[in-house]
Every structure is written in structure tokens, then in C-alpha cells.
Amino acid sequence: METKTDNCQQCGSCCWRTTVFATEKEIGLIARMTGKKPEEFSSLEDDDLFKLKYRDTGYCIFLQEKEKFCCSIYEFRPDVCKSFPSDPEEIELCPNTK
Ligand code: SF4
Numbered sequence: 001m002e003t004k005t006d007n008c009q010q011c012g013s014c015c016w017r018t019t020v021f022a023t024e025k026e027i028g029l030i031a032r033m034t035g036k037k038p039e040e041f042s043s044l045e046d047d048d049l050f051k052l053k054y055r056d057t058g059y060c061i062f063l064q065e066k067e068k069f070c071c072s073i074y075e076f077r078p079d080v081c082k083s084f085p086s087d088p089e090e091i092e093l094c095p096n097t098k
């Protein structure tokens with residue numbers, strides 16, 4: 001089934017200054033797959049909810065900034081990233097929905 005992001009233009013807008021929450025399980029998977037410690041790429045926001053860190057550029061720590069933008073953990077990115085765009089504000093942000 002074709003989804004709204006099948007034709008992603010890799011503009012990176014959804015990975016810039018976006019608050020990406022992740023569960024402990026998702027953080028554990030990212031840690032295992034990347035070999036990084038959770039504190040290197042996330043901060044604990046609540047009892048069991050984490051937030052991915054940004055770079056100085058404002059982009060998510062896992063966004064590769066080349067000619068086009070590309071998620072370096074695409075296969076195991078958090079569910080909030082998989083479900084983007086999911087609300088009117090996100091749909092407005094994403095050029096792929098126009
Ligand atoms: S995890 Fe990947 S898709 Fe999610 S904000 Fe970071 S770079 Fe973007």
C-alpha cells in the first residue's frame with residue numbers, strides 16, 4: 001500500500017527541531033543497532049520516555065546531512081518518526097503531502 005511518505009523528497013524538515021520521543025524499548029534497540037550508549041543520543045524526559053538529541057544545526061542527531069537528508073537509523077527509527085506526518089501541522093510541514 002502506498003503511504004504518504006513513499007515519495008519522500010528527503011528535505012529533512014521533519015527532522016529539524018522536532019521533538020522525537022522514544023520508549024525505553026526503542027532506545028534499547030537503537031543502542032544495540034548503533035553500538036552507542038543511550039546517553040550519547042537521548043535524554044530521559046520522564047520515567048520511561050526519552051527524547052532524541054539534536055545537533056547544533058537543529059537536526060536530529062541521526063539525520064545524515066548530505067546532498068539530501070537521510071535517516072541513519074531508518075529501519076529502527078522510533079514509531080513517532082514512522083507515523084509522520086500524522087497531524088495537520090505535520091502535514092502542512094511536509095512537501096510530500098502537497
Ligand atoms: S530518528 Fe531519523 S526520522 Fe526520526 S527525527 Fe531522527 S533522523 Fe529523522
Ligand code: SF4
Binds near residue numbers: 010011015095
Ligand atoms: S518533511 Fe516529508 S518530504 Fe521532507 S523529509 Fe520529512 S517525510 Fe520526507
